[in-house]
Amino acid sequence: MYRTNHRPFSLPQPCILRVGRVLRQWGLASFMVGMSAGLVAQFDYVWPDHSALAEGEWYRIATTKTGFHKVDVALLSALGLDPNTVDPARVNLYGHGGDALPVDNAAPRPLDLVPVPIDMVDDGDGQFDGSDHFVFMGDGPEEWHYDAAVQRWQHRLNPWSDTAWYFLRVDDPDPIRIAQEPALGGDVDTVLGVTDFHQFHELEQSTIIRSGRNFYGEVFDQNPTHTIPFQVPDVLPEPARLEIRLMGRSVGAASPYNVVLGDSSWTILPPVTGSQTYVSQARVGAGDWEWTPSSDLVQVGLTLNAQVADAKGWLDYVRISGTREANMSGGSQQEFVRATEAAPGRMVEWAVSSASSVQRVWDVTDAQNPTAIPFDIVNGTLRFRVEYSDIRTFRAGNGSGFYTPTPVGPVQNTDIHGLPQVELVIVTPPGLRPAADSLAAIHAAEGLSTAVLEPSFIYDCFSAGRVDPTAIKMLMKMLYDRAEGNPTAAPKYLQLFGDGTFENRNLPRFENALITFQSAQSHTPTQSYVTDDYFGFLSDGASERLTDTLHIGIGRIPASTLDEAWDAVAKVVAYSSGNPDPDGAACLQGGLPGEGEGNPFGPWRNRICFVADDFDGNGGATETGHTLYSIGHANGVEEDHGAFDIQRIFMDAYPQVATPGGERYPEVEEAIDRQVRDGALLINYIGHGGERGWAHERVLNTSTIGAWDNLDRMPLFFTATCELARFDDPDLETAGEMMVMNPKGGAIAMMTTTRVVYSYANEQLNSAFFAVVFDAPAGERQRLGDILRRTKNHPAAGASSNKRNFTLLGDVALEFATPQAEVRTSEVNALPIDAVADTLSALEYVEVKGYVADAAGNPMTDFNGFVYPTVYDQRSEVTTLNNDGGNGGVPYSEWRNRIYTGAVRAEEGVFSFDFIVPRDIAYAPARGRISYYAVDGERDAHGYTEDLFIGGVSEDAVLDNVGPDIELYLNDTSFVNGGTTDPNPVLFARLRDDQGLNTVGNGIGHDLKATLDGGTSVVLNEFYASDLDTYQSGRVVYPFRDLEEGPHTLELKAWDVHNNSAKASLDFVVVSDLNVFLDNVINYPNPVGSQGTTFRFDHNQACVDLGLELHIYDSRGTVVWHGERNETPAGYRVDGWNWSGESNQGAALGQGTYLYRLDVRTPEGRQASQTGRLVLLH
Missing domain, CATH: 2.60.40.650 (Immunoglobulin-like)
Incomplete structure (x- = not known):
């Protein structure tokens, strides 16, 4: 009986434990256990204090094969070693094969590099020279196990990597050598002269929907027939098994696959595939047959018999298993196992023929811990006795024919296990490391403990160099376990700093991509997903289940180049501390006091925008739901967090326009674009969408996104729409990626989707988001990772795969810029605000007073800055236009009409402002609203009151008939x-x-x-x-x-x-800004006297960094003065370039006529020139 989280459970299937590890050959001849789905044995994590790689001289070798491998002098030389300096007595090998790490945290696994026993052959001279070599059992990326329930061998390929890596230490003080098992005497129960064989054919080269961790091999389309050959030496004409699994797509009618093997034939008939876009794009077809081999060459033929024009298939695998003679004639190293012979207390003797050259027999049941078996060779027959209570696998090898591993090179010393407890871990490829280090420094300055790690170091430590997402999860679990429940010591955030790809096996070809965790489901768009959540499932019983909870916040910055990475860091700086390059971002006049000049603060931090799709998608209640859900969330924020100003952009409330390209909402396009440029703390979108933007009407597209330049007022986006940010498709730059990676602005971060999602499940997660996003302790700000973690763990979020399709793109440790202090109203027209609510009437002079308070309500007498009040007329009742018919218009209300918008000074925390109420208010008295935003240096505040009424006409109005x-x-x-x-x-x-x-x-x-x-x-x-x-x-x-x-x-x-x-x-x-245009180039005064002159010109390059160059020539064409300067003009005129009338050396120039030439260049190299004349009088 095992326990998980102190609850007893039964093993889901029998297994064998040896030296703390689960052996690959699962199954026992006689062993009964109870079945309890979804539970596995609790693994005891005892993390080492330091990594094996922390010290010593290390080298890396690689293999894709399973079997005996030989390392000799030539290979050491290829590693860059001088073999004469290597003492064979100190050589040790580490690794743990090519299998994938288990996704279930409760399953046993190595916690560091593990020594691999080797058989060292040397002459004892203390040098690795001459014929010195060692042999080890290499374990490739495939895993075999015996399923006792069906009495069949089954295999599994590592879905993440096709290579096993081993680590050679040449100065190990305690090397491990192969252990020799004792010779066994006595009687035997049986002599085994036959062995099981099992082979498979499986290629990982094609994908059905560019999602999921299952890849496929041969494709049946233009070429409907494929033949898969196997060579089985000394096969016996006894019943064998053929197993085939494939995926078939055939819409409207089922298309069979004909299978031919020798004289036998069978049919695989995958079910009919649906025609809809989001249903399963292929259906499983599988067959399992018995056949009797007749020769060593086994050829399996498969042919698609297409019943419809677009029928297509993908081969998953072909697997054969059966019995062959125990014979070495088929190769220099052979494997021997007989699953059906295993029984308690059973003693067997193997008799392997044609074995006169055999030099080694190893028990490789646990390839990580093989042992040498004593053997005899009598008349060319290899004989060895073993206890066969359990299924055991043996490998015999001749003196030649060993596999040669691939030399890779030196390995850097790293001590991942010695890492101190940190709050923020940043994982980044080497090419992005400088930017990642900068991001870590930013957060370290905020008080977060940080560590920046390259993925190869993590893989070396936890997955023996193999690319495996579980290695990153193990890193975070190590830190989580060591905290022992102390929240101050536990890790809080994981930042993945690099793009991703669904092609994890091809990761090296994507220079700056990090691994992604892909679902096992790989053919149904609505069920297949990529998720970074996996790295945060850290409890002992967690796995990849939909019910697993996050213990840390996780975000990804999908940068592909170092320039993109630096841009991402610059955006973090701009959001947190101010735009590092304010001239270009705030060059226009008209900003509010306290805004601009790189200031990250402003009233935009008090705005939340809800965008809702209209009703024309797939029909039904979900279409109206886009607007209804948005209304509910907007109203909820107004009720629970009333200080925020809510903006509503509901598409159906705007006129719809028919165009040759389909229906469009030009006013909505403009409203969304304007909202982003003006800034908002948060923009929430619910509706249809895809990789190129929002909605069928294309209200947001990549062209618009690429033109955003709102670096000083970037929103956080939550987008409840389909696959807006499919960041793991390397052949596609999605709209979502563009939004978050726009170097000039766009989104500061996004909680957005990577796959197809469902409306109701989106609503569940969106509801969970709004339950936590503003729910921070008083006076504190949440970091984005906290918001993500709390959202996904919230009961309202549900437990479907849908929420795995949402990811955080951006800086996981970024503080969400919610105002922390409060702005309160104290008086309106000399009446205390908590008295009877005053009524503000048309044409009435109004004075309002207030103060800024901390989160506890205490006046902040040290607050000296600006307050931005907005006074609203009564709420407006609106009904959407029902543009697409069938559902009726949807009613809602909002604070729409503004009586007054201004800016006033706050001194020692108090402020006042006045205004006159316009004649055009609503006259029937009803509640109005004042909202505030305030800023003082690096502090901001917000607040509101609705304790006032609007209506009627003032009796004291002043007469006025003059316009503005x-x-x-x-x-x-x-x-x-x-x-x-x-x-x-x-x-x-x-x-x-x-x-x-x-x-x-x-x-x-x-x-x-x-x-x-x-x-x-x-x-x-x-x-x-x-x-x-x-x-x-x-x-x-x-x-x-x-x-x-x-x-x-x-x-x-x-x-x-x-x-x-x-x-x-x-x-x-x-004039088009594609070319530089100059006009009205003059100097004044002209003629030029002793006071000099000033040059001025008009142009078409506002808010562009311009390089200006001015040459002045005498009548002979000689340059007498030359000047250069840079300008970023807010408008279309540059003025104020003064010239004294002297040469560059300060010498006076003679009277006469001079020529000048003005050159203007843009950063892209566009330029224009104009010439003119001036007259010098002195």
Whole structure:
């Protein structure tokens, strides 16, 4: 009886234990156990203090074969060793074969490199020279076991690696040599002159759905027939077994596979495959037959008899087993086993013919711990006696014909087991190591203990060099176990810093890819998955079950190059500390006080956006569910975390447009793009999607993602959609990967999908996410890994494979930028906020006072910064448009109309602001809202109140019939009417009115609106913000995108709170920014006097790092002055380059006419030049 977590259980199948290891040959002749599904023996993890590789001189060799291997002088030389310096008495070999590590934590496994006994042959001179060599039992990537229940040999290939690695230490003080078993006398129960044979053919070279860890071999399509040959020396004409497994795809009608072996034939008929995209893309077809061999050559023929045009098949394996003579004639090393002869107390003698050259007989039942068997050779027959109570496998070998391992080279000393307890482990390939070290340093400065490890070191320690995901899990389990339940000592985060691929066996060809854990299911898109969760299942009883829980947070940065890795680190810095290169990111005028200049803070941290798909996907309740789920989550956040401002972009609430390419939502596309550029703490999307973007209407695509430049306001995304970030497909750059790897912004991180997912299961995980994402201890921030772990472990998340399809892309240890302090309202119009709620009426002057408090509610008298209040009119009731019919519109409400948006100073934690309520409010009294965001240096806060009412008209309104003043520019105030722009100019307007501007949006025709060329109009209410400490002036910043080349006219119409209007217009010319365009290149004054002159020019390269060069020539063409400078202009004019009128050496130049040439270059090498004349008077 074994125990797991102190509960007794029965072995699921019989096994043999020897020296603490489970032998490969499972099954006993007479042994009864109870059956208890899903449980395995509890393995006792006793982690070594230090790794075997921590000291000594080591070299690596490799093999793909199972059997006797020989290491000689030539091989040592190939390793770079001088064999004469190697003492054979100190040579030791380590490893543990080519099998995959068990995924079940409870299953026994080596915890470090294990010594492999060797048979050393040397002349005793202390040098590895001449004919000195040693022999060892190498164990390849295949595993055989005997299933006693069906009396059949079965095999399993390592799904992760095709190579076994061994480690040669040449200075070991305690080397291990092959042990000799004692000779046995007495009577024998039987003499064995026959042996089992078992062979298989299985190629791992093709995949059905580019997912899962099962690969397949021969493909049946253009070539419908394949022949698989086997050579079985001395096969006996006795009943043998043929087993075949394949995968077949045949839609509409079943397509049989004809199997021919000698005179026998059979049929495999896989079930019919469905035609839907997400059903099983192939069905299992298998056969198991008895046949009688008639020759040593066994040829199995398979032919697809296609019944439909697109029928296709993939061969998994062909396996044969039976009986042959115990004979050495078939090769220089042979294996002998007879499973059916094993019985308690049984003594057998093997009699192997044609064996006169045999030099070794080893018991290789446990290939890791073979023993030498005494033997005799009499008249060419090899004889040896053994106890055969259990199934035992023996290998005999002649003096030649050993396998030669592949020399690899020296091995670096590493002590993974000696690693101290750390909170953050970063695993990264060598090519990305510099960036990973930088990320570790960032988090170490925050107080996290960190370690950066390359995967090869982890594999060397835990999987004997084999690529195996369980090695990384064992690393984390070691740290977890050593903490002994102490949460302060336990590991918290695993950062996988590198891209991944589903082709784990081909990992070396992907330079900077890390291994991925793939599901066993490999042919059904909705059930096959890739997950990094596996590395965090650390309890003793965990495995890969859907019910296993995460003990650490895990994230992946899918960088493929070092440049991408550095960009990812730069994004972490920008999010946490500020944009390291603020000039390019914040070059436009119009930002709020306290924003820009690389500052990571801003009101964007108080915004949460919910995006919902419409109803036109696959029909049914799930289509409406996209919107209903989003409404539920948005309302839940408003109820539980009311300080956040909620933005709703529900596709069905916008007009749908029919185009030749299908239905589209241009306003939704713009709204999503604008939301990302303006910034949000979190963007949540529910709906259809795929590798190229969101929704059938393509509301988000890779072109849009690639153009994002929001480095100083990057959202966290949660996307409940299909396979948006299939990061493990090396031939595809998905939309999700682009979002998180965009070097100019995009997403700071994503909880997103890697495979096809289901709507309801998505909703379960999304609900779990919102249950934890803002549920942090007061005054603390959660790291993204904590959010991931708590989300997936939450009871609401369910236990389906669906949640395994969600992964965290980004920095796992990044602190989620939720505001920590509180902003509270103390008074409205001199009335305490906790008194009877005041009613704010149209045209009423209002003054609001408040203060900033810590998480415990204590005023923060040291808070000196800015507060950004937004005052909302009553909630708006909205019903979606039911664009696709059949479901009816969906009603919802939101805080939509803004009475006032501004910025005020906070001094010693207190602030006040005032405004006049616009005439266009809703008049029937109902609750309004004030929300706040505040920032002071490196601290921020948020808050809200809904303890006020909006409605009615003030009796004390001031008469006013004068509209606002408007100043209109493009990009910045240097723009002049008629100037030149690129296709993406930014409207920058200054507005002023003594009574304030009307942006509430309730009055028909009273919107703040921009009109381009007399046609397209854009409502700009939400783009207006008051200037610091005043409601009487403010600005509008609105980006236009992709304007056509040529002349344009822009008109802006604005209204004050009394509904007086004013207009302003501006003419401009759009020139493509693919080429540099220069215009109005002048110097002033000209002629040039003693005060010098200033150069100015217009261009079409706003917010681009420009290299400027100016040459001035005399009448002979000689350069008399040369200057260079760099500019990142916010607008379309560069001004202020002064020249004194002297040479570069400071000498005065003579009077006369001079020529000048201005050269302008972009970082991409585009350039333009213009020349001009100036007259020098002195």
